[in-house]
Amino acid sequence: MTATALATADFDLHPQLAADTVEVDRWTCCRVLLIDDATYPWLILVPQRPSLRELHDLSADDLAQVTAEIVRASAAMERLFQPDKMNVAALGNQVSQLHIHVIARFEDDPAWPKPVWGVTPAIPYGAHDLAARIEALRGAFGG
Amino acid sequence: MTATALATADFDLHPQLAADTVEVDRWTCCRVLLIDDATYPWLILVPQRPSLRELHDLSADDLAQVTAEIVRASAAMERLFQPDKMNVAALGNQVSQLHIHVIARFEDDPAWPKPVWGVTPAIPYGAHDLAARIEALRGAFGG
Numbered sequence: 001m002t003a004t005a006l007a008t009a010d011f012d013l014h015p016q017l018a019a020d021t022v023e024v025d026r027w028t029c030c031r032v033l034l035i036d037d038a039t040y041p042w043l044i045l046v047p048q049r050p051s052l053r054e055l056h057d058l059s060a061d062d063l064a065q066v067t068a069e070i071v072r073a074s075a076a077m078e079r080l081f082q083p084d085k086m087n088v089a090a091l092g093n094q095v096s097q098l099h100i101h102v103i104a105r106f107e108d109d110p111a112w113p114k115p116v117w118g119v120t121p122a123i124p125y126g127a128h129d130l131a132a133r134i135e136a137l138r139g140a141f142g143g
Numbered sequence: 144m145t146a147t148a149l150a151t152a153d154f155d156l157h158p159q160l161a162a163d164t165v166e167v168d169r170w171t172c173c174r175v176l177l178i179d180d181a182t183y184p185w186l187i188l189v190p191q192r193p194s195l196r197e198l199h200d201l202s203a204d205d206l207a208q209v210t211a212e213i214v215r216a217s218a219a220m221e222r223l224f225q226p227d228k229m230n231v232a233a234l235g236n237q238v239s240q241l242h243i244h245v246i247a248r249f250e251d252d253p254a255w256p257k258p259v260w261g262v263t264p265a266i267p268y269g270a271h272d273l274a275a276r277i278e279a280l281r282g283a284f285g286g
Contacts, residue, residue: 053228054217054218054221054228054229055213055214055217055229055231056214056217056218056221056229058214063210063214064207064210067206067207067210070198071198071199071201071206074197074198074199075197075199078197078199084236085196085197085234085235085236085239086197086198086199086233087232087233087234087235087236088198088232088233088234089230089231089232089233089234089258090229090230090231090232091228091230091231091232091258092228092230093227093228093230093248093255093256093257093258094256096228105236112236113236113237114236114260114261115232115234115236115258115260117257117258118257
């Protein structure tokens with residue numbers, strides 16, 4: 001196996017993250033997940049490495065790769081959704097497995113200008129809208 | 144002037160960030176500020192570049208430097224405060240000038256497990272405690 005394949009072999013996605021999201025893509029380091037909440041365009045990036053909690057736990061190479069993937073996701077979402085602001089955050093108070101939120105925010109969204117967490121219950125996408133959103137995101141990521 | 148000095152020459156700290164913080168240090172890219180709220184150990188890193196709003200607006204070199212400074216701050220705070228979790232976030236819904244929160248969180252802090260924003264009014268440090276905290280942070284950063 002390659003070094004990357006070796007590193008990802010022991011990775012297991014936290015069940016809460018799995019329950020709240022659908023998978024959009026797998027990049028070199030991160031698994032790219034969409035939160036199933038139609039209220040906000042909201043991605044979660046999860047570095048596919050075992051036992052990570054903090055950004056500073058990443059190796060230097062992985063940190064550079066994760067950072068590149070965060071800005072790839074953030075720039076793509078800005079192009080696609082033309083939000084008023086992007087929010088990027090690694091919190092992990094409830095699920096400590098390292099994961100990074102990348103959220104497109106609008107001045108007319110229900111949480112603005114506060115952070116999105118805990119403000120409104122998730123409104124799941126319908127099947128058609130979910131498929132369309134995933135396809136649009138993959139298109140914006142550019143292959 | 145060096146390239147860094149040229150880039151920082153046009154930088155002005157947003158007045159709201161200036162009002163809410165005290166300066167702890169100036170690093171290669173970021174100004175390191177302490178939020179004057181004794182409830183949480185809470186730093187703000189502000190890349191000293193004009194007209195930035197998003198992480199993906201940073202040049203590749205600046206992004207690498209800012210990332211290194213984020214993990215430097217986060218690792219130092221973890222060593223110093225031994226929190227239950229670090230929170231790192233670039234939100235900017237209220238102050239759009241790019242700034243990164245680096246916050247040490249504890250299971251017995253008043254916002255846990257929610258994010259800290261908007262939960263409790265800031266409790267300013269007393270003068271002695273503020274000076275002691277700044278000195279401890281500088282020591283943890285390691286020069």
